[in-house]
Amino acid sequence: MYRILIADDEKDEREAVKFLLKKYKFELDIVESENGHDALQKAKKQGTDILLTDVRMPFLLGTELASQTRELYPNVQIIFFSGYNDFPYVKKALTLGAVDYILKPINPEELRKVLEKAIQKLNARKQIIMQKQFAAAYLQNHVLSRLLYGAKAEMLCSEYRDIDLAFLEKFKQLLLLQFDNPIFGSIPQDHFEKSIAGVLRGWPHHFLNLNTYQSVLFLQDTETDSSVAAMAQILQKQISADAGEPCYISISSPLTGADSIAAAYAQAEKALDDRFFFRNCYVYPIPDKISTSLESYEDDDALLRSAADAIRFKDSYSLQKSVNMLLTKYQHKRNQSHINVSYILSQLATILYSALPADKEDLQVVIERLYFCQYFEESKALILDVTKRVVATLAADTESTGHTIRMLKQFIQNHYGEELSLSRLAKQFYLSPHYLSDLFISETGCGINKYIKTMRMEKAKEQLLNTNEKIQDICKSVGYTNFSYFCRSFRETFGQTPESYRQSAH
Structure with missing residues (x-):
């Protein structure tokens, strides 16, 4: 709605104008003033699109009011009305670019035509501005799209010599917004733009839709990475709520000029590849502290x-x-x-x-x-x-752990005089050493080596009691190759050396 400022020191004249505006159904925001000085203050404070002023007024002439208002608002539409048909006033009005000069008493039909003419000029001006803004926005989007896909700034400057591309240097970072479905094609763009503006709250930005799946948000005046990340989290929730499905946001590294835009966009796209690994994360890249340290893993x-x-x-x-x-x-x-x-x-x-x-x-x-x-x-x-099914199959193949341990004990019973390393036993039963060791402890409560040592000591004790074999020969028969170690083990087990045990038993 346009605003009209009616300036006249006669209240009846102002009331007559307001009546005619209502009669002809002009949708205007009406402001009135009884002198030139007050009118100028209201123009400064409230602004105005149409100035309808008497030529002669107290404190400030209408021509001076029009001149100062024109300085404030170059596109204001000025209409003079006066009871004086003096050429100097008409000439002054023309120099100020007035729409018309109406004589009092006001002819209603003449006022209607003059106001329609003023409003037409305002509409035409507004249309030109919108077209220019649209053209500028289209050109900005076109230039940014080409930069995103690898065009060089120097080449674009040579192509668009009449266009100032300095706006590109204002962008400090970009955010890539992406959906798994063509959401940007099913919801009006201005809906997203309003949501983004609501979250950013005055943060200078530019929104560019690339396709039905992706859009890019260019940011100006970014302060810190943490502030951008915090904003991105809020924006992700808002956009996802608007769309009814998750929106993924990827934050680029800081921009260092127009030619860095393509690399930043590529980096943001690549960061979204991590979605495969982070199912419930929606803002990327993922901070390093969340990622698992993998240096210790085998290849x-x-x-x-x-x-x-x-x-x-x-x-x-x-x-x-x-x-x-x-x-x-x-x-x-x-x-x-x-x-x-x-x-x-x-x-x-x-x-x-x-x-x-x-x-x-x-x-x-x-x-x-x-x-x-x-x-x-x-x-x-x-x-x-699949692993669970394999484990079940392996368990069926090996019957039960109890059977395996019984077979192992029997093997040790039959071969205690031989070298019985864990690797040999594991190979004998087609199990890994680690698994066999854990399995034996689980079933018996003691380790395999302790079990073998106990059996060998018992066999040695039997031979010391029941035979006259030399102790060195008994040592070898129960699987020991080091006599000193055998004697020490026997003493640790029974509290006596083999020789003392044989003597005390007889």
């Missing part, structure tokens, strides 16, 4: 070999450990493509399926699902499900 080939060896030795414990280490390694690993991770996990699936009585088609279905998983958590769940 992929070693972990895959460990899984294969665990299956060969029917070692469920080691298998689950290898699988979990590989999954943890890639849970939050940076700079890895979805395809590469899916390839590693498909190799693991192939190893796991070697222990299952399933056909190749079942394995192929699992591999295809791995490649189509949208998030790492889905891939992880799929691998863990």
